[in-house]
């Protein structure tokens with residue numbers, strides 16, 4: 001089977017997100033104009049490189065997270081994990097500006113060092129970011145889409161001590177949540193290693 005914009009009836013739901021999967025979830029903390037924290041998950045999310053560490057997420061429309069990240073010049077990433085999946089889901093609700101999803105989801109606001117925006121203290125790891133750009137995306141014809149790519153540079157990394165084992169971050173113990181298609185999620189709770197040819 002193959003198709004373009006003419007997705008066949010046998011696929012009633014777009015499988016795009018089930019194919020490009022699993023995706024990490026950027027659990028994004030921001031502050032609104034009054035300094036009230038906002039928290040929401042974004043799975044159109046990616047690490048964008050090292051030195052400096054950069055991350056990015058895409059919002060379908062100018063939602064609170066991109067608007068706040070642009071206006072305040074900063075945001076946080078918290079690692080969404082299986083034990084925190086319910087709280088992550090609560091934070092995805094269409095809450096009004098100023099609702100403080102940290103409180104609504106029963107989460108503790110972790111204290112940032114370099115910026116003002118809190119992160120999820122219960123999360124095994126979190127990143128403080130300074131906003132580098134908020135760009136509207138265009139389609140292949142150059143037409144502006146109502147979609148915004150937020151890029152941030154990581155300025156401080158938080159790791160809860162119990163997740164550091166033999167000098168490494170213990171990803172399997174953290175059990176990060178990944179987003180697939182439809183309403184599906186996956187958990188990373190086992191790892192395997194593959195040495196490179198030139199190791």
Ligand SMILES: Cc1cc2nc3c(=O)[nH]c(=O)nc-3n(C[C@H](O)[C@H](O)[C@H](O)COP(=O)(O)O)c2cc1C
Pocket residue numbers: 025038039040041042043044045058059060061063064065066088089091092093094095179
């Ligand atoms: C796991 C998950 C991933 C999501 N990923 C995105 C995404 O990548 N882009 C987006 O615009 N909305 C995404 N959403 C929906 C937003 O979280 C939702 O619209 C939220 O209310 C936005 O909050 P905000 O306006 O406070 O930023 C996702 C929801 C869930 C549950």
